[in-house]
Amino acid sequence: MALLWSSTKENFKNCLEIFVVGSMKTMGFFLMLLVVVLFSIALYAYFSTFLKLELDFLFGEDSSSSKKVFGIFQSICSIYLVILILFNYYYCLTTDPGSINKEQYLRWKKIDNYLKKKQNGTQNNQQQDTNNNNNNENNNEIQNVQDEPSSSTAISINNQTEQENIVIDIEKDERQKLLGGEDEFDDLNIDECMEELGDFPDYSQMFVCKKCQVAKPPRTHHCKICKKCQSRMDHHCPWVNNCIGHANHRYFVLFLQYLFIGNLYFALLSIIPIHDAYIRFTEGKIPFYSIQELFLFFIMLLNLSLIFCVGGLYFWHLYLLLTNQTTIEYGENQYYKSEAKKAGNIYVNEYDLGYKTNFKMFFNIGLRTPWWLMLLPVKVKPYGDGINFPSVIDNVGLRQLPPNAVLIKH
Secondary structure (H helix, E strand, O other): OHHHHHHHHHHHHHHHHHHHHHHHHHHHHHHHHHHHHHHHHHHHHHHHHHHHHHHHHHHOOOOOHHHHHHHHHHHHHHHHHHHHHHHHHHHHHHOOOOEOOHHHHHHHHHHHHHHHHHHHHHHHHHHHHHHHHHHHHOHHHHHHHHHOOOHHHHHHHHHHHHHHHHOOOOOHHHHHHHHOOHHHHOOOOHHHHHHHHHOOOOHHHOEEOOOOOOEEOOOOEEEOOOOEEEOOOOEEEOOOOEEEOOOOHHHHHHHHHHHHHHHHHHHHHOHHHHHHHHHHHHOOOOOOOOHHHHHHHHHHHHHHHHHHHHHHHHHHHHHHHHOOOOHHHHHHHHHHHHHHHHOOOEEOOOOOOOHHHHHHHHHOOOOOOOHHHHHOOOOOOOOOOOOOOOOOOOOHHHOOOOOOEEOOOO
């Protein structure tokens, strides 16, 4: 009975997970359309009504040269802000967050297997030469060696079996194509293999994902919705229908930043129609009576709610980037911090190199790219390769730590 109940719970859990993942994928597409629709409505309201109200409030209803110049300047600044918002949203949506290259990993395994096989073959040949010399000196030892297999040969067989079992649950054709067969090893040049292996990351010290069967570098997590391992994964965002990771986290934060600035400016302009509605109310008239006024009232309420939602999300990610941690790592670090506090120690995030360094690394500015590129709609590659990250564990000189600091290698 207990086994039946346990099996039922597991099946229900799997069905619920499939339903949630499918719902998130479908919802992501409609949420993207919703973002585009709401943004288009806000733009129409701004250029058709709010900008005109602002100019009339500042310069009066009569047209003048200063009013036209200010209106043109205001329109250019607004369009430029719109370009920044759309640019960062587009690249946040279309940029691969940092999927681990499965083909590269299998190629590395092929080269690594070949080099280990060559090394084991050399050791076997040396062992065989030694046994032949010993056989000439002592005939009794020859009989003992012939009765049981050599230890070096057993080690070679075990190593080969272990290497073949590392890459499991992978399509047979794909594995055969990438790993190759025994005949393909004969065509490889060991010098070329060593040179090519030097260009690959050190996968040997990494965990292997149980889902997609590839190496998981530090700070990498598997996304159940995308069904991929994402480098430095922060979260899966349904509003962009994509994961936020190493390669597009910068665009995501800049999108929130400029959208928040646009919301604040929109709210500032909303003071004018609110002031007019208050005057009409004091005169005994009904404010927001016409369809156009009701439309403006809806847009102002929507913008007010976005200020709190977008602003809260922006400042949260600003805190995370200044402390060099992701949303997933924040929960882990809070646990380590509480455990270290119980022991009377101070937990230190190994990737936290200080506010200034973290900020420059996140936006990749200060080294080869100037800071003002953040103000332009241009693509900037993320800092690093998404596999190796500077850490205070590897170089304690990067940050001054207290004597009772506790560092945990992720």
